[in-house]
Amino acid sequence: MHPQLFFQIARHSGTAASIIGTTRLNARTSLSPRAHPIHLVIAALTLLACNVLAASEPIRPGELWLDNRAQHVQAHGGGIIKERDTYFWFGEDRSKDNDRSKRHVACYSSTDLVHWTFRNQVLRLADPENFGPRWLLERPKVFYNKMTKKFVMYMHIDGPANAGDAGNAYVLARVGVATCDTVDGDYTYIRSFRPLGKESRDIGQFIDDDGSAYLIFECRPTKGFYIAKLSADYLDVEKEVSFIRSPLEGGALVHHDGLYYVIGSLMTGWKANPNQYATALKLEGPWSEFKDIAPPETNTYGSQSTLMLQVVGSKQTTVIFMGDIWKPYSQWDSRYLWMPLEIGGGKLRLPEPREWSLDVYTGEALIAR
Ligand code: DGJ
Numbered sequence: 422m423h424p425q426l427f428f429q430i431a432r433h434s435g436t437a438a439s440i441i442g443t444t445r446l447n448a449r450t451s452l453s454p455r456a457h458p459i460h461l462v463i464a465a466l467t468l469l470a471c472n473v474l475a476a477s478e479p480i481r482p483g484e485l486w487l488d489n490r491a492q493h494v495q496a497h498g499g500g501i502i503k504e505r506d507t508y509f510w511f512g513e514d515r516s517k518d519n520d521r522s523k524r525h526v527a528c529y530s531s532t533d534l535v536h537w538t539f540r541n542q543v544l545r546l547a548d549p550e551n552f553g554p555r556w557l558l559e560r561p562k563v564f565y566n567k568m569t570k571k572f573v574m575y576m577h578i579d580g581p582a583n584a585g586d587a588g589n590a591y592v593l594a595r596v597g598v599a600t601c602d603t604v605d606g607d608y609t610y611i612r613s614f615r616p617l618g619k620e621s622r623d624i625g626q627f628i629d630d631d632g633s634a635y636l637i638f639e640c641r642p643t644k645g646f647y648i649a650k651l652s653a654d655y656l657d658v659e660k661e662v663s664f665i666r667s668p669l670e671g672g673a674l675v676h677h678d679g680l681y682y683v684i685g686s687l688m689t690g691w692k693a694n695p696n697q698y699a700t701a702l703k704l705e706g707p708w709s710e711f712k713d714i715a716p717p718e719t720n721t722y723g724s725q726s727t728l729m730l731q732v733v734g735s736k737q738t739t740v741i742f743m744g745d746i747w748k749p750y751s752q753w754d755s756r757y758l759w760m761p762l763e764i765g766g767g768k769l770r771l772p773e774p775r776e777w778s779l780d781v782y783t784g785e786a787l788i789a790r
Pocket residue numbers: 498559560623670671689690691725
């Protein structure tokens with residue numbers, strides 16, 4: 422058993438004692454009559470540890486996250502949607518052995534947000550519009566449209582101004598759209614465009630309590646980021662809802678306890694920086710001043726925001742900060758930093774990363790001591 426987990430168990434000493442008591446009684450009946458009580462206690466603790474581990478394997482920020490194939494999860498810059506009891510995680514698939522002429526998006530599923538099953542490389546896209554060999558696909562996000570019954574994927578599409586250019590590969594500044602009839606099928610690329618006619622780089626997704634779907638996109642010329650409503654079929658970006666004048670990317674948004682909280686990162690390429698948050702009563706704003714989500718010297722503990730995921734359970738609601746720990750020279754090995762946020766009353770804080778466990782049914786999160 423991991424020592425930190427033992428502390429968690431110890432902190433629940435009331436429950437632990439009663440479980441140990443029960444196990445001890447059972448153990449007495451099945452063990453040799455000469456067994457010393459200390460052995461029984463050890464046996465009971467081992468059983469207890471196994472039960473606890475089976476029930477709630479921890480989430481380990483920054484470590485390798487292995488899927489059902491024992492391969493590191495490739496869902497960088499990703500987003501998550503929930504369909505019935507299942508979470509689907511989409512993100513950039515940067516696997517080392519990918520066909521380098523294509524760009525890839527992978528999809529994984531989980532019912533506990535801990536164990537992830539690889540479902541499909543839902544997008545294996547060859548240059549769709551003659552963008553040139555250096556074209557980019559980043560930060561895919563999938564929405565489900567109830568009216569059309571289609572899953573609609575948005576992605577940041579970029580590349581140099583002219584296909585053959587050797588310079589900046591972040592000039593096109595567009596979004597791409599792809600659709601599929603099933604959540605984890607092969608998505609069909611539809612087109613790319615500039616949302617609301619504006620430059621768009623990092624994108625984020627937000628689904629409000631009434632089911633309305635929004636795209637968040639960063640726009641450099643206007644020095645801020647937009648929250649924009651999608652059209653009824655989700656195939657277009659229809660209406661600016663809010664423009665937040667702060668040069669931030671990696672936009673993530675959540676509606677929690679009557680307040681909207683938005684997080685963004687400064688623009689330092691792949692290098693981590695102090696991510697910040699602001700709040701508003703209405704999506705339209707006005708938005709508060711931005712404040713750091715973690716001590717600034719930690720640079721968000723080496724991560725960059727991609728999504729805030731709300732887990733509404735029977736006992737409480739947990740909002741998870743989902744961040745990427747980028748490794749620009751070995752992207753396939755980039756890691757994930759997920760932690761339950763301390764959030765409420767207009768304040769938001771990312772705790773120092775540690776192992777933690779989550780019960781998706783009760784919504785309870787427990788951080789190891
Ligand atoms: C920061 C963005 O958030 C990433 O998605 C990626 O575009 C890097 N910049 C590239 O430098």
